[in-house]
Amino acid sequence: MQSSNLRYEKILNRINNKSMDVSERKLSFKSGTISILFIKQITDRAALSDLVVKPLMQHSTDTQIKAADAIDRIVYVDNCMLETDDTKIESCLLDGYTILLFSSDAAYVVLDIKKVEKRAIPEPETMYTIRGPKDAFIEDLDTNLSLVRSRLRNESLRVDQMEVGQRTKTPIAVLYFEDVANNTCVNEIKKRIGDIDIDGLSSSGELQTFLLNRKINLFPQMGITERADMTCGALLEGKVVVIMDGSCWALIAPKVFSEYLWASDDFYLNKFFGTFLRILRVIALNLSFIVSSLYVAVISFHQDVLPSSYVISIAQSRSQVPFNPLIEVILIELIAELIRESLIRVPTKIGTAIGIVGAIIIGQAAVAAGVFSPLLLIVVSLSLISSFVPADYTIIDPFRVLKFFLIIATGTFGFLGFTLVILIILANLVSLNTFGVPYMAPATPFNFKDFIKSVVYSKRMAPKRPAYLRTKDKFRAKPNIKNKSNR
Amino acid sequence: MLFKKVLLLIMLIWMSICIAGCYDSMDINSQSLITAVALERENDEYVFYVELPNLMGETGQDGSGGGKQQYKVVRGSGKTLTQARQDLNYKNDKPLFLGTVRVLILTQNVAEHGIEEYMHRMQNDNQYRKAVNVITTRVNPQDLLSATPENNVSVGFSIEDTLNTLENAGQKVAHTSSDILENLASKTCFVLPTFDLENAKISCTGYTIIHRGKYHGFIPEDESKGLVWLLGDDAKWTYVIPYKDYEVTVEARLISRAIKPAYSNEKLTLDLDFTFDTRIMYLSKDVGMNDFVQEQVNQELQNVVLGDITDTIKKSKQLGCEYLGFKDFFRISYPDKIRHIDWLQTYLDSSINITVKSKIKPGGLANFKTYGLQPEES
Numbered sequence: 001m002q003s004s005n006l007r008y009e010k011i012l013n014r015i016n017n018k019s020m021d022v023s024e025r026k027l028s029f030k031s032g033t034i035s036i037l038f039i040k041q042i043t044d045r046a047a048l049s050d051l052v053v054k055p056l057m058q059h060s061t062d063t064q065i066k067a068a069d070a071i072d073r074i075v076y077v078d079n080c081m082l083e084t085d086d087t088k089i090e091s092c093l094l095d096g097y098t099i100l101l102f103s104s105d106a107a108y109v110v111l112d113i114k115k116v117e118k119r120a121i122p123e124p125e126t127m128y129t130i131r132g133p134k135d136a137f138i139e140d141l142d143t144n145l146s147l148v149r150s151r152l153r154n155e156s157l158r159v160d161q162m163e164v165g166q167r168t169k170t171p172i173a174v175l176y177f178e179d180v181a182n183n184t185c186v187n188e189i190k191k192r193i194g195d196i197d198i199d200g201l202s203s204s205g206e207l208q209t210f211l212l213n214r215k216i217n218l219f220p221q222m223g224i225t226e227r228a229d230m231t232c233g234a235l236l237e238g239k240v241v242v243i244m245d246g247s248c249w250a251l252i253a254p255k256v257f258s259e260y261l262w263a264s265d266d267f268y269l270n271k272f273f274g275t276f277l278r279i280l281r282v283i284a285l286n287l288s289f290i291v292s293s294l295y296v297a298v299i300s301f302h303q304d305v306l307p308s309s310y311v312i313s314i315a316q317s318r319s320q321v322p323f324n325p326l327i328e329v330i331l332i333e334l335i336a337e338l339i340r341e342s343l344i345r346v347p348t349k350i351g352t353a354i355g356i357v358g359a360i361i362i363g364q365a366a367v368a369a370g371v372f373s374p375l376l377l378i379v380v381s382l383s384l385i386s387s388f389v390p391a392d393y394t395i396i397d398p399f400r401v402l403k404f405f406l407i408i409a410t411g412t413f414g415f416l417g418f419t420l421v422i423l424i425i426l427a428n429l430v431s432l433n434t435f436g437v438p439y440m441a442p443a444t445p446f447n448f449k450d451f452i453k454s455v456v457y458s459k460r461m462a463p464k465r466p467a468y469l470r471t472k473d474k475f476r477a478k479p480n481i482k483n484k485s486n487r
Numbered sequence: 488m489l490f491k492k493v494l495l496l497i498m499l500i501w502m503s504i505c506i507a508g509c510y511d512s513m514d515i516n517s518q519s520l521i522t523a524v525a526l527e528r529e530n531d532e533y534v535f536y537v538e539l540p541n542l543m544g545e546t547g548q549d550g551s552g553g554g555k556q557q558y559k560v561v562r563g564s565g566k567t568l569t570q571a572r573q574d575l576n577y578k579n580d581k582p583l584f585l586g587t588v589r590v591l592i593l594t595q596n597v598a599e600h601g602i603e604e605y606m607h608r609m610q611n612d613n614q615y616r617k618a619v620n621v622i623t624t625r626v627n628p629q630d631l632l633s634a635t636p637e638n639n640v641s642v643g644f645s646i647e648d649t650l651n652t653l654e655n656a657g658q659k660v661a662h663t664s665s666d667i668l669e670n671l672a673s674k675t676c677f678v679l680p681t682f683d684l685e686n687a688k689i690s691c692t693g694y695t696i697i698h699r700g701k702y703h704g705f706i707p708e709d710e711s712k713g714l715v716w717l718l719g720d721d722a723k724w725t726y727v728i729p730y731k732d733y734e735v736t737v738e739a740r741l742i743s744r745a746i747k748p749a750y751s752n753e754k755l756t757l758d759l760d761f762t763f764d765t766r767i768m769y770l771s772k773d774v775g776m777n778d779f780v781q782e783q784v785n786q787e788l789q790n791v792v793l794g795d796i797t798d799t800i801k802k803s804k805q806l807g808c809e810y811l812g813f814k815d816f817f818r819i820s821y822p823d824k825i826r827h828i829d830w831l832q833t834y835l836d837s838s839i840n841i842t843v844k845s846k847i848k849p850g851g852l853a854n855f856k857t858y859g860l861q862p863e864e865s
Contacts, residue, residue, distance in 0.1 A: 300512045304616070308587040309644065311520060312540050318516040319542040325514060414512070420499055 008103040031064040032104035042096040044115035051076040067107040079112035124227050131268040136226045141171050141245035147228035162193050168200030175241040180473045185435045189240050204247035218398035221434040223255035230264050238471030254434035256441050258454045263391030275456045284389035289399045292329050293410040293418055295379045299325040301414035320370035326411030332380050441468035518584035523643030525592035525628030528600050533571040534564040536628040538643055558641045560632045585614035589643035591621045598623055598702035610668050617665040620650050623681045623695040634689050657723030676810035698808045713799025717811045728787045733772035735784045739763045748817045755837035763845035781847050793843045809834045
């Protein structure tokens with residue numbers, strides 16, 4: 001009894017000395033003292049009063065209360081554990097658990113009544129959909145997992161919980177279908193997460209940089225999504241999803257280049273319209289990347305490719321422009337990037353004003369002042385608008401940077417420079433892989449069926465999972481041999 | 488590994504600099520864009536006239552270039568084509584850009600002197616598009632290029648549009664520079680459209696015959712129907728056929744043209760078969776139409792077309808020049824013979840059989856043939 005008391009005092013002193021912002025509620029009875037330890041910012045204090053303090057006081061008798069008795073008969077908390085290892089107390093407290101320390105017992109109780117402030121399930125802001133579900137992830141891992149689990153009611157869905165960060169101890173969940181996902185991919189991702197040696201991570205973007213196989217790489221090799229339905233779709237395809245606590249973005253791996261151009265609406269809308277939209281996105285991606293460079297090439301080097309009447313018209317519109325096309329394009333592209341970046345960083349109301357000012361400055365004043373030619377404005381506007389078309393904005397980011405290289409190369413060497421830069425980029429793209437899957441699949445290496453499916457897709461047309469994912473279960477719909485033989 | 492990559496990059500950049508390089512760059516607005524080139528020969532000198540749009544001219548206030556375009560004509564002359572071009576360069580503040588030339592105008596004087604030199608010069612000039620229309624003129628090019636076309640565009644564009652319109656309507660035979668170079672290379676006679684000034688307006692007045700690279704004769708526009716039947720693609724003409732005391736306007740469209748050369752005993756026989764679709768368009772009197780009248784008109788039309796074609800061939804023989812494209816058909820049928828015979832003499836000695844068939848096609852007044860039926864004609 002005396003030794004228990006001594007130990008109890010030691011633990012309390014140790015915790016108080018560490019200044020861990022731990023709150024203590026002491027309940028004294030004739031038979032001894034019970035200390036309730038918790039961090040108030042991450043504890044549901046209403047639940048603490050109703051489910052822990054109140055029942056303990058009601059059961060206060062002259063008889064001693066043991067930790068096991070508290071769990072068995074007194075506290076109403078659904079998730080509680082009996083522990084005896086004193087060294088775990090601090091980490092449990094930091095994880096948001098509440099500790100019941102008994103002066104008369106060497107064991108203690110760990111109660112899960114933590115509560116972290118979180119927002120309600122929002123609508124997706126970046127990956128907006130017309131017909132798809134409107135729920136998006138938030139920063140709470142449990143909520144995000146609940147959104148996924150509520151859609152995938154299958155026992156083979158695995159949620160492997162991991163922890164990253166020596167100081168943050170951020171929970172991470174790795175989701176996959178055990179009987180579908182490629183083992184190599186799953187193990188590689190888990191290994192890379194396990195190998196992360198850092199004091200802390202605050203977002204899935206940081207986590208992504210640790211998971212990629214090359215340190216310097218412009219192109220995204222993991223998909224991101226804020227949508228629960230897209231996460232489920234990826235899992236059903238046989239991919240691995242990583243969700244991190246504190247981030248509203250789930251990471252999807254592997255993700256090949258063509259998939260960055262897909263939007264969830266492609267699957268929800270009529271397949272022909274979906275196909276049209278995909279083709280439109282491919283055109284948009286190309287336009288956003290090359291149209292400014294083509295302008296430079298045509299105006300500076302290869303006027304012959306234009307119809308004569310148009311050559312004269314362009315020459316007239318450029319007659320008062322003081323810059324050569326290369327400088328002109330670089331300047332206006334920089335202004336467009338400035339406007340785009342400022343619009344992202346400022347509140348919506350100010351953003352509208354910036355948009356209007358930008359449009360007036362570039363569109364009206366710059367042309368009237370003869371700084372830019374009207375055609376260039378059309379070209380850059382087209383490029384800018386096209387850059388917003390691809391469904392996953394991360395695929396546009398590398399092209400935003402590479403565009404400047406392409407413009408400079410084209411402005412220096414004409415179409416030759418243009419072709420060289422395009423070839424270098426293509427060479428880089430085909431040499432990439434995303435967790436063992438060739439980045440340009442199914443175009444390179446070419447697989448006709450998967451290639452067609454990457455353009456024209458409907459679940460009816462795609463009973464098989466893409467071959468390049470090398471899934472365990474190849475079929476989404478089991479092949480109906482009977483029906484096939486009847487045909 | 489890194490060294491290899493750096494080396495590769497340096498090689499790529501070096502090759503790019505060697506192959507292309509910044510020195511190729513010439514902004515579109517830093518050049519004098521030419522819409523028409525005219526070549527004249529005056530006092531034993533070559534004279535170039537070029538039509539240039541005034542880029543700094545009447546553009547909109549916002550620089551949009553939406554204002555009225557104005558064109559100016561610049562003249563350059565010299566003993567040789569090179570000197571004339573040099574003179575032209577001296578008179579222009581910016582380098583001349585020939586990629587926008589829509590029409591090359593050769594005067595009759597130049598045609599008489601010979602067009603081969605300039606055409607070959609054109610062939611070797613990479614700036615020229617190879618599909619530039621080539622025409623001739625009998626008036627001073629300065630006057631022609633200074634004329635204001637109806638739609639106020641440049642003379643170059645106006646002539647090109649006129650040619651295209653007439654060609655699409657099946658009423659003109661036009662040649663691009665590449666066609667002419669081909670004809671010159673194969674020593675084939677050909678015709679070039681001629682544009683002159685009529686009442687200060689640019690007008691298509693006929694065809695200039697070029698034989699061995701030089702002027703050989705002129706076919707007025709009103710005598711050129713047979714030429715279009717023989718050379719034109721999708722040729723189509725409207726004829727007015729007198730019938731009794733009124734006139735019937737008939738549109739004839741070429742459906743097929745078969746030219747079959749037969750060469751035996753050093754004698755050439757050409758069988759020409761023409762098939763037309765005919766559509767009766769209007770009557771000068773409201774007297775109606777029936778099958779009998781249609782057939783009569785059709786028969787008369789065949790005779791008229793046959794006459795046009797026969798006259799064209801006769802004229803060609805009179806001029807002693809084969810510009811009707813028969814040589815190509817003969818070469819295809821007798822590839823060995825063409826090398827050993829005097830084609831022109833063979834052609835001049837040849838006999839030609841012409842067959843013209845036409846068929847009244849539904850449409851026009853043929854659809855209303857019962858209207859105003861006259862009993863005595865049924």
